Amino acid sequence: MTECYSLLNLRFPSFPVIDFGAKIFPKRFPKSISFSHPSSKFQLCGISRAMEVVEGSEESKGSSSPLMKLLFVEMGVGYDQHGQDITVAAMRACRDAISSNSIPAFRRGSIPGVSFDQMKLQIKLGVPHSLQNSLDIEKVKSVFPYGEILNVEVVDGGLICSSGVLVEEMGDKNDDCYIVNAAVYVGY
Template identity: 50%
Template structure:
């Protein structure tokens, strides 16, 4: 990335079902959900959102091998998206197993995201 413009952060949780991708996508959506960048297009090369660069960093507590990177990338609506996954986040108890929700145990997955935007 030549010019970093914004860094947005978020947290996503899968309380039931132990789905690391679901928690990661929620973290990204939490990071970008409350933001608007109306001037970004005017500073991008060729004034095109296709030239926006988005670097996603995810701190995940477990199941890195089960993370669906394509689903993660689809959570970002514009730009050239890269994803970096690292150890972090939190694995804790939900306090209850609800089999109807897909639980195989009582673990709650918490993922932390950083979304860097620039060109």
């Protein structure tokens, strides 16, 4: 799979920031540069293509859906230290993401033409790959008291580590602790 990235301020996994400020572009910049990365192939686009991406083509939309105008992103972390239930960790991550926020703008009409029932959510969960099939998405969705959930995306992430102790009375099968990361995109 080849992905196209803008040359303005790039970040790649396992690579430092590559900052191509406008002053250092040569007059005849190549149309594209390719290099290999262990997990995929990245293609850096020439200046004119980079500007198309930045200025609004489909590729620049990122993780927010064209069906939703993004207002903000809430982030959280959830753990299941005893019982080894990835769904419990994911639910806690989502609760952590939304628990420190209040969204009066939807109820008070602060966004002209947008009512409370038009709130939309997209959820992205970082879950260890080996546990993704055990995740109960419907239970995770139950954490959200309102808002239309457009999608739940599960990606490789999170962590399995030792909790340091196995407590059979709490349902432990081993001493694993499951950790999930959540990003909740809120918009209308």
